[in-house]
Amino acid sequence: MQQPIYLQTSPRANLVTAIKRLSLIALLPSALGFMSGCNSSEAASPPPGPGSQSTPWGTPYPNMPDFVPPQVHATEYAPVAAAELGPPIDPVKGYRVESFGGGVYMVTEGAYQAMIVVSDVGAILVDAPPSIGASLLKAVNDVAPGAKVVELIYSHAHIDHIGYAGEIQKSNPAMTIAAHEETRKILARAQDAARPLPTVAFNTQDQDFPVVVGNQTLQLQYPGPNHEPGNIGIYHAGQKVLMLVDVIFPGWTMWRRLGDAQDVPGYFDLVKSMNSRWDFDHLIAGHVGRAGTKADVALQLDFLTDLHNAAYAGLVTVKPGETVNPKNANNVWAYYRDYVDRVTNHCVNTVSTKWASKLAAYDVWVYDQCMAMEQSLRIDGPSIKP
Numbered sequence: 001m002q003q004p005i006y007l008q009t010s011p012r013a014n015l016v017t018a019i020k021r022l023s024l025i026a027l028l029p030s031a032l033g034f035m036s037g038c039n040s041s042e043a044a045s046p047p048p049g050p051g052s053q054s055t056p057w058g059t060p061y062p063n064m065p066d067f068v069p070p071q072v073h074a075t076e077y078a079p080v081a082a083a084e085l086g087p088p089i090d091p092v093k094g095y096r097v098e099s100f101g102g103g104v105y106m107v108t109e110g111a112y113q114a115m116i117v118v119s120d121v122g123a124i125l126v127d128a129p130p131s132i133g134a135s136l137l138k139a140v141n142d143v144a145p146g147a148k149v150v151e152l153i154y155s156h157a158h159i160d161h162i163g164y165a166g167e168i169q170k171s172n173p174a175m176t177i178a179a180h181e182e183t184r185k186i187l188a189r190a191q192d193a194a195r196p197l198p199t200v201a202f203n204t205q206d207q208d209f210p211v212v213v214g215n216q217t218l219q220l221q222y223p224g225p226n227h228e229p230g231n232i233g234i235y236h237a238g239q240k241v242l243m244l245v246d247v248i249f250p251g252w253t254m255w256r257r258l259g260d261a262q263d264v265p266g267y268f269d270l271v272k273s274m275n276s277r278w279d280f281d282h283l284i285a286g287h288v289g290r291a292g293t294k295a296d297v298a299l300q301l302d303f304l305t306d307l308h309n310a311a312y313a314g315l316v317t318v319k320p321g322e323t324v325n326p327k328n329a330n331n332v333w334a335y336y337r338d339y340v341d342r343v344t345n346h347c348v349n350t351v352s353t354k355w356a357s358k359l360a361a362y363d364v365w366v367y368d369q370c371m372a373m374e375q376s377l378r379i380d381g382p383s384i385k386p
Helices: 011-035 137-142 165-171 179-192 256-260 264-279 294-317 332-355 362-379
Strands: 096-099 102-109 113-119 121-124 151-152 176-180 200-204 209-213 217-220 233-236 241-244 283-285
Touching: 096 121, 096 137, 102 137, 113 137, 113 217, 113 241, 113 283, 121 137, 121 209, 121 217, 151 165, 165 179, 176 179, 179 241, 179 256, 200 209, 217 264, 241 294, 256 362, 264 294, 264 362, 332 362
Parallel strands: 121 151, 151 176, 176 200, 241 283
Antiparallel strands: 096 102, 102 113, 113 121, 209 217, 217 233, 233 241
């Protein structure tokens, strides 16, 4: 695995220097405006109206990456390797159930995933993605005919992963709903009938919280802020199955902006600790069409390390304002965008040689990953410490 780079004395010292330099951009427009002869009347003139500019966009940045940039329509992306799509899904059923033995199953429609654990008193369901929807109860009936859902566990509060919970509750009104206290707080604020409030909430961190249903036990653990406050790991020790959602994307580049991680340093810490924190053979990651492994975690950590290094190097080495039109000398935001765009391009170019052929859908979200990384480095500081 590539080790993090440190360009001068320490990541934090170098990054602070870069941020200080970036903050000075606010002074550059007025200075350049003075040098170029801009006066107050020119600065106050209204922007050109629709259609009055000769072209909607300028020329591409120097060293523009060979991938379609954001907000530009791509007619075709690179094909996804069959191995990353997972086993085929019956088009009639619209979902697939995979057994890990011991009554533990994954259900997926190819994009989202949930877990089913069958006990001697009923079924445990972990998450209720609307995209799988009514097929969740069909899948439960496939593996445990006639069984009721007696326990629903929320991995976290996001609608795309638990937004069908209200429908599950209608046919299983006696079921218990378990989640972390941070998730309960988010849902209490949301007041969303599609995501009923947990009936049991635990408030520990880095400690197992057992959920025992008949002859089955799941260990819930909150590893601290990561993708979203309250996002937990759900672990079945007997079959060595871990469900942890929106953190690892097995074989694929992450969903946009590091999977929309709300706490990027916490997200990094979790990816770094996953393989030692839980002894698992199978990972239900919440997305894509196949289960993951510890090798997928190691691969994503390697990518994240390279991504961190590339964005960091861009922040330190790219010079602000070099390609800004002098006519925009009084536009502070234009200077920031010029800098951030070129830092992003530096990051994309740096990581692509190694990674473009290693991760599915790399070309779809690589700009977003670099944007999220440079943003976190500027406001959170380094996620990798010496």
